[in-house]
Every structure is written in structure tokens, then in C-alpha cells.
Amino acid sequence: MNFQDRYEAWLATWGKRLKGQRRAIADVVAVRPGPFTADDLLAAVGSTISRPTVFRTLNELVRAELLKVRGGGGASGYVPRAG
Numbered sequence: 001m002n003f004q005d006r007y008e009a010w011l012a013t014w015g016k017r018l019k020g021q022r023r024a025i026a027d028v029v030a031v032r033p034g035p036f037t038a039d040d041l042l043a044a045v046g047s048t049i050s051r052p053t054v055f056r057t058l059n060e061l062v063r064a065e066l067l068k069v070r071g072g073g074g075a076s077g078y079v080p081r082a083g
Contacts, residue, residue: 003066004018011060021048021057025049025054026061028045032080034079036077037077041054042054
């Protein structure tokens, strides 16, 4: 199962769907090769998706155990979990 499928399955358990802005964010995150920050993700998705939406989606991805938070020295970073 790929990243988007795993996220979609997790969302379904909460009665949510993977569409629109969530899908756009998941598509970008799925191809990120390594650590990134929320600001990196905001730059990658463009100005059509708001900062709060990016942070809400990142929080969902962490709760779904698809990303883990990498701390240290200022802004938090995110790294994909293997799976």
C-alpha cells in the first residue's frame, strides 16, 4: 500500500475522505525524499493552500503514523515513517 492509500485508509476510520487540499498535500509529502519543515511544504504546495490547512494535515499524518516529528534547534521537521 502506498503513502496515499495508507492515509486514505486512516482517514476513512475517522469518517473523512482524501480529496482536494488534503490530497494535494499528501501527494507532495509522498515524494519528499527526506526531512522537511512545514514551511518547505507550504512552498511546495503553493499559495492555494492555507498555512492552517497544512498544519492540520501534518498533524493528521503524524497521528496516522505516516510521519514523525523531528525536533531540534527551532522549527520542527517531519520525516516519513517507513512502511
